Amino acid sequence: MDITGQTRICAIVADPVQQVKAPQLIxxxxxxxxxxxxxxxMQVAPAELASWAQAMRGLKNLDGFIATVPHKIAMCDLCDEVSPAAALVGAVNIVRRDPDGRLIGHILDGEGFVAGLRRSNIALEGKRVMLCGAGGAANAIAFALMAAGVAALAIYNRTTAKAQELIDRLKPIYxxxxxxxxxDSPVGFDLIVNATSLGMSETDPLPFRAYQLVATQIxxxxxxxxxxxxVLAVAQEKGCTVxxxxxxxxxxxxxxxxFMRLGQR
Structure with a gap:
């Protein structure tokens, strides 16, 4: 990679940022x-996100950036415009900087999650799903799972009000x-999704009662x-598909x- 004065820049913003994989893939x-x-x-604390986003508007060789934990919901309000999908979900994970400095947000997490399952030959139609989490990625995944035709979706979050708010936004559409x-019990579900950040640190508790898993579950x-x-380690020990x-x-x-029109300008 030969970086010159003509090289276009994009970024991933997170806190922490050490765990991200987007730099290698992009x-x-x-x-x-x-x-x-x-x-x-780029590692940016939540308290500094608004000022960071404002600074990005003036970076003329920036095509855009990926937003990840914990910034997906907050970034939605910092964009000048968001896609209908992002507005529905209430979060963005990809932002384009237009030549005039405007920030345009979109969400791809749900689409990517469902595509990943299908690539692994995991069917969703008719499945009973337990979703752990109610943050930005969980919101996107919830809408994508319903669109994919799951039979039932049950949402577990440590803050129950956030889970209920997500359900309330899903119900008018489905x-x-x-x-x-x-x-926090996975009993009775075909697919259990951990859409929380629990598991990034070795000291994190399990996101649900994984000891109740059985081999027929995903x-x-x-x-x-x-x-x-x-949680995946426990699931493997139980014989689950992971x-x-x-x-x-x-x-x-x-x-x-x-979406960022990367390198096209």
Whole structure:
């Protein structure tokens, strides 16, 4: 990679940022496509996100950035415009900087998550799903799962009000769907999704009562580092089918680059 004064820049903003995989994947993409661009990681605390986003407006060689934990919901309000999908979900994970400095947000997490499952030959139609989490990625995944035709979606979050708020936004769009609050028990579900950040640190508690898992269940993760999170390790021991976190991002790379118009200016 030969970085020059003509190289276009994109970024990923997170806190922490050490675990992100987008730099490797995007930079491999630009190398393969012979695009003069580079993605760099940027660690920004939540309290500084608004001022950081404002500064990005003036960076004329910036094509855009990826927003990840914990910034997906907050970034939605910092954009000048968001896609209908992002407005529906209430979060963004990809932002384009237009030449006039305006920030345009979109969400691809749900689409990427479902595509990753399908790539692993995991069917969703008719499944009973337990979703752990109610943050930005969980919101996107919830809408994508309902659109994919799951039979029932139960949402578990430590803050019950956030889970209920997500259900309340889903119900008008999927009025015939079975949408309920869940406890931390995975009993009775076909697919259990960890859409929380629990598992990024070795000291994190498990996101649900994983010891209740049985071999017929599928457990999916959105965390990418470590690849084998504690809950996936338990799921493997129980004989469950497991889905790692990386495919969700891998299935978004072309879409992210296209949305940012990476290297096209």
């Amino acid at each position: 930079n491999a993409w630009v190398d393969k496509k012979c695009v003069n661009a580079v993605l760099v990681p 009025p015939s769907g079975e949408l309920t609050l869940a406890t 457990v999916a993760e959105i965390i990418m580092k470590p690849a084998l999170t504690p 889905q790692f976190g990386l495919p969700m991002l891998e299935c978004q790379i072309d879409l992210m680059a296209d």
